[in-house]
Amino acid sequence: MSEDSKRSVVVERTATGHFVATNARGGTIRFGTASDGGTSTEFTPVELLLAALGGCTAADVDVATSRHAEPAGFSVSVTGDKVSDELGNRLTDLTVTFDVVFPEGAGAERARAILPRAVKTSHDRLCTVSRTVESGTPVTVTIKDD
Structure with missing residues (x-):
């Protein structure tokens, strides 16, 4: 595989059950585990x-x-x-x-x-x-x- 075929993200914890994924271009998306009883709107x-x-x-x-x-x-x-x-x-x-x-x-x-x-x-x-x-x-x- 060439380096051009590699895709990656880094996932970092921001709080218990909450994370942010960052792609190689610097884009981010926040998500969570809905461990708050389902009130969070995060994916x-x-x-x-x-x-x-x-x-x-x-x-x-x-x-x-x-x-x-x-x-x-x-x-x-x-x-x-x-x-x-x-x-x-x-x-x-x-x-x-x-x-x-x-x-x-x-x-x-x-x-x-x-x-x-x-x-x-x-x-x-x-x-x-x-x-x-x-x-x-x-x-x-x-x-x-x-």
């Missing part, structure tokens, strides 16, 4: 995974369709069931649902026509997040030696 790590699934495929589909017409509405909802069983905690039944509306016009007709193919291509080949989840990529966890 949980599971919600970030769902957002990553939806965001990755939404970006692919947006690029493919919006070159033909600007959507009048574009949203993606992502759901999953959190289970705890003999395999541990995980999500099952992940579903990504597109709700895309284009205005009238020739470009919009073309955008509507390619929407199903764009969604399928993103799912089957392009979306790094869903492709990683579906392929079951192993995760290595280490502790840094000082």
Whole structure:
């Protein structure tokens, strides 16, 4: 793998159950564990995974369709069931649902026509997040030696 293929974030604790992730470009996102009884509005790590699934495929589909017409509405909802069983905690039944509306016009007709193919291509080949989840990529966890 080349250095250009490497992706990374650093996650730092800001308080009990609260964290900030920083990417290599300096962007940040705050999240937490909802250990406060569910009153915090911060995303949980599971919600970030769902957002990553939806965001990755939404970006692919947006690029493919919006070159033909600007959507009048574009949203993606992502759901999953959190289970705890003999395999541990995980999500099952992940579903990504597109709700895309284009205005009238020739470009919009073309955008509507390619929407199903764009969604399928993103799912089957392009979306790094869903492709990683579906392929079951192993995760290595280490502790840094000082």
